[in-house]
Amino acid sequence: MNCLICGAVLPPGAMFCGDCGSSTTATPRSRTRPDPRPGDTTIIEPLRPRGAAPEVVVGPPVAPVPLPVSADSAFAPGPPASADSADAGSAASVPPTPSAGAHEPAPVDPAPADPPPATFVLVFSTGEQWAVSGTGLIGRRPLPQPTEYHDEIIAVADRGLSVSKTHLEFGQHDGELWVCDRFSGNGTIIRRPREAPMRCDPGRRYLVPRGSRVDIGEQHFTVA
Template sequence: MIWEIDDHAPEVEGLDAHGRPDPAYAEALGLRTAGRGPRVLAALIEWAVAVLVALPAIVALTPVLAQVVAGQFDAEKFFARGDLVWLIVAAAVSQGLMIAYIVVQLVLHGRKGVTLGKAICGIRSVNVRTLERPGFWRGAVVRFLVAYASLIVPVIGPVLVIMLSPLFDIERRGRGWLDLAAATWFVDVRGGLNPYDAKRMRIARKRVKTPVHEEKAPLPSLATPVHRDAPAEYVPSARLSGGVIGAHRSAAAAATEQAEPSGAGSMVSAAPPSLATGAPAPATFSPAPAPAPAPAPAPAPVAAPAPVAAPAPPAAEPPALAVPVPAPAAPAAPAPAGVRAILVLDTGERIEVRGTTLFGRSPSAAAGEGEALLVPVIDDTRSVSKTHIAVMPARRGVFVVDRASTNGSAIIRGGAETVLPAGHPAELKTGDTVRFGDRSLQVEWA
């Protein structure tokens, strides 16, 4: 047995030719940069909670710190105080709560890209290259250490590193020195796409990667075409009380009728030859040999001798018109009786379409559809709706209809993907691929 180990690094989408993150790709996905106002508000909320956690120690130790600064601190009097135990308990509780608060903030930031203030303000932190979670060590711990190191220079350090450095971002995405060190980027999940919604991100990446040709389906026309060779825009699949709508003869049917011999009591008039060029099946004019004129009859005797002119010979019959008959098509492979199409799911399962066939996680026929073949599709990501698409045979072929699904459907034909508008039927052809959610099926025969 030979084991193959893939030692290549995973491909990262959204990088330019130099391996740097492309802001245009993130914008195309629907990610939006978090504004400066929400970021400042999130930081103020987190600092306020930190002060609230340290409040017992602040209240208990502020007088002692004031004595130390003023030079009036007496160690004997301090250790002889009756409330010394309460001062130690308050400082220990505040210190323990502060450590727990900081650790929880770091873990949430590294694994979920969110902290207390960011969750309230609708902000998420992602890795600027992969657009995924920033990671615990670099995305959270390194960022915290750089922010803590800025306190070495009081006031000026935090103001420059935390508040003013985002103003110098050449990409104008609000990334300061902390973000550069941690390789993070803050996005707004209220005004744009949430990068931690795996399903939406997967669909957005597919849409950006695959060119989509948006086509608006025109409304079907009920008018019968003027020209008999024009394709019908709408052919009903059943008779209505008012008759058949949109029925018309095709060129092959008309040619067959002209080629058949007329029976007793029937009148068939030959169409005049067409002089137009470039028709799909032009009529060929083959002149027949003109018949020999009949001998002139003998002149009748008259009383007075007079020259009698011989009657003109009868006119020749019009040339015969050869009507082109279309060549018979090559016989196709026999299909099973009653089968209108054969579909192959991406799991290899073959579906024979004999009538209306519904695909989905738990498909069910709507009112008025009658009996339908229900094909349940297993989808762990839940990208497929309960009743996602319907495949329906008609007189002209086989059609697919999107049943107002959540993640949409599309037909891939010739390398181009065409989105299916909900409720509008689209004709299927042999070799087409129908994508519905994260699943797909191929039209083997239709």
């Protein structure tokens, strides 16, 4: 008998897989869960780039409205145009030539570039240290979704199987590290300096300042 999730050989009468911890009745279809990240409540709205001009909505062109003309004014003869007035009218129809340097647009300072992502060092209870500066997954055997891409995939050695295969996700927002529990079996607890421990709700992102400790099952890591 083999495990339907990881394919490991199971002893007769086993109820759980000793390699991945899955139930012997679990199937890949029953273990598939939707991506919970659209329910995040901390970082949702995209940020407008610094220095970007507000969006201007241009409507359809407006057709000119003709002015009403009375019958008397339409056929009333006007005064004869003199040569002087004709010359003045032709001169007025010619736009003046702008002088050099007049009405030149003021130079626009370029928008400041976004600062590079910060680097955080994750020190695990297993003795490993990881310097991260992007997004990543942490677990015993982290496996991203087919539409996901992460900079780091961090595998944690845990013989007690208290850490889930894909336990949590991490990333950055405004130079701060955040973590998001990926519906792990034993949950994620954040211990910020001088604050009470806080259990994370699955699918929600939490900011983790430097000096904090994050418990994942029986293992943990500190953020430096």
